[in-house]
Amino acid sequence: GIQxxxxxxDLILQEGAxxxxxxxxxxxxxxxxxxxxxxxxxxxxxxxxxxxxKQNGRLSATTVATERYSLLYISSSQTTDSGVYFCAVxxxxxxxxFGAGTTVTVRA
Amino acid sequence: xxxxxxSPTHLIKTRxxxxxxxxxxxxxxxxxxWYQQALGQGPQFIFQYxxxxxxxxxNFPPRFSGLQFPNxxxxxNVNALELDDSALYLCAxxxxxxxxxxYNEQFFxxxxxxxxx
Numbered sequence: 001g002i003q004x005x006x007x008x009x010d011l012i013l014q015e016g017a018x019x020x021x022x023x024x025x026x027x028x029x030x031x032x033x034x035x036x037x038x039x040x041x042x043x044x045x046x047x048x049x050x051x052x053x054k055q056n057g058r059l060s061a062t063t064v065a066t067e068r069y070s071l072l073y074i075s076s077s078q079t080t081d082s083g084v085y086f087c088a089v090x091x092x093x094x095x096x097x098f099g100a101g102t103t104v105t106v107r108a
Numbered sequence: 109x110x111x112x113x114x115s116p117t118h119l120i121k122t123r124x125x126x127x128x129x130x131x132x133x134x135x136x137x138x139x140x141x142w143y144q145q146a147l148g149q150g151p152q153f154i155f156q157y158x159x160x161x162x163x164x165x166x167n168f169p170p171r172f173s174g175l176q177f178p179n180x181x182x183x184x185n186v187n188a189l190e191l192d193d194s195a196l197y198l199c200a201x202x203x204x205x206x207x208x209x210x211y212n213e214q215f216f217x218x219x220x221x222x223x224x225x
Binding site: 030031033035040041042043045048086088090093094095096097098099100101 | 152200212213216221
């Protein structure tokens with residue numbers, strides 16, 4: 001069936017370190033979004049990236065649609081980067097299908 | 109530009125009761141989707157509304173129902189509450205997903221945390 005898989009499930013970083021989160025998906029996509037969920041549950045939009053590469057400050061993302069994966073890069077991590085990162089995909093069926101998330105903990 | 113808002117923030121109900129959650133979409137957005145997020149899991153799609161009609165539904169029973177109003181705000185109603193309905197309910201709005209548009213980024217509200225005792 002249609003699937004969105006994220007790895008790793010958990011990531012512990014020292015402040016200042018760089019990291020890469022991965023999202024694999026099982027079919028062609030109309031939309032792919034990366035979110036950061038804060039401790040209060042709010043999903044913060046990071047990137048709308050069905051294909052290509054985008055950068056926003058210390059964060060960047062790349063989606064290779066033909067190979068069915070997307071990567072989220074966090075550089076020079078800060079404690080405020082802690083939280084759960086979700087990849088969500090629209091498989092041309094109007095809804096977002098979410099992965100299980102990557103829980104990131106950045107230690108000072 | 110006003111973002112997506114939801115009310116109430118928290119709600120406690122008992123089994124068998126009914127609940128109504130509300131969502132106001134972001135300015136300029138006419139499509140609203142509802143998601144349920146159980147503890148420790150990713151959000152699961154419940155249904156979507158476009159121009160006051162249901163435009164798709166996930167794997168949820170009929171006791172989950174919704175409405176969209178002419179101003180694009182929306183309600184999620186859950187009847188005969190069960191303990192497993194305890195979750196964070198998220199509303200998302202987006203520009204029209206129907207009619208050939210290609211840009212359909214979804215923006216989420218802060219959620220309503222429902223506890224069923």
